[in-house]
Amino acid sequence: MGETGKQVVLTYEGVKKLEEELEYLKTVKRKEITQKIKTALSFGDLSENSEYDEAKNDQAFVEGRIALLENMLKSAKVIDxxxxxxxxxxxxxxxxxxxxxxxxxxxxxxxxxxxxxxxxxxxxxxxxxxxxxxxxxxxxxxxxxxxxxxxxxxxxxxxx
Structure with a gap:
């Protein structure tokens, strides 16, 4: 979805939806993941800690999605x-x-x-x-x- 340099075409409704998702990921989702990582760290040994691995994967996915959404919104051509x-x-x-x-x-x-x-x-x-x-x-x-x-x-x- 959206290679770099490719212009994203959005309607106003689409921009609103992406902005809402971005806001949700930055506020709610980031806090949830930070909490998961803290909890997983409290279990100690990270070498066999699947909760920690999963939380770090979630974090990578969410940060990637945030970057993608920010990029899409920045380069979006909004249809008036x-x-x-x-x-x-x-x-x-x-x-x-x-x-x-x-x-x-x-x-x-x-x-x-x-x-x-x-x-x-x-x-x-x-x-x-x-x-x-x-x-x-x-x-x-x-x-x-x-x-x-x-x-x-x-x-x-x-x-x-």
């Missing part, structure tokens, strides 16, 4: 609601498509990769479907290669 146009599919918009094969309507919200949540139909602009929809207009028919084959969508509506 006012800049989102509805003439073509772009990051930050919601697009309603008709699945031609299943005659089913689906609404995707196109977001940056850091915010993607396929379970909530928030798809990344870098995912196969997101990439396939980017830049398309209402009425366009799109064929997208996915692991299961090819899906055909007709774009019905684009909204903020």
């Amino acid at each position: 609601e006012d800049d989102i146009t509805t003439d073509k599919v772009n990051v930050g918009c919601t697009v309603k498509v008709k699945d031609v094969e299943f005659d089913d309507d689906i609404e995707y919200t196109i977001v940056g990769s850091a915010e993607a949540d396929p379970g909530k139909l928030k798809i990344s602009n870098e995912s196969p479907v997101g990439r396939g929809l980017m830049g398309k207009k209402v009425g366009d028919e799109v064929e997208i290669s996915v692991p299961d084959g090819i899906i055909k969508y007709v774009i019905l509506e684009i909204k903020k």
Whole structure:
């Protein structure tokens, strides 16, 4: 998620979520881990102390995540609601498509990769479907290669 130098695209909602996670990790999680390390140290011998090893691993993970989040937020390109146009599919918009094969309507919200949540139909602009929809207009028919084959969508509506 986010190689160095790669710009992270976020909506305001995404920025808020990352800031909340960062705050949680810096305050709550750091204290918990420090406490775990202290407790583990009180057990004495560190050579066979799995609690200590686990706490140190947790600490390394959390510090890594904190650094990653800080980096993402620093280099983030925040999509301004006012800049989102509805003439073509772009990051930050919601697009309603008709699945031609299943005659089913689906609404995707196109977001940056850091915010993607396929379970909530928030798809990344870098995912196969997101990439396939980017830049398309209402009425366009799109064929997208996915692991299961090819899906055909007709774009019905684009909204903020």
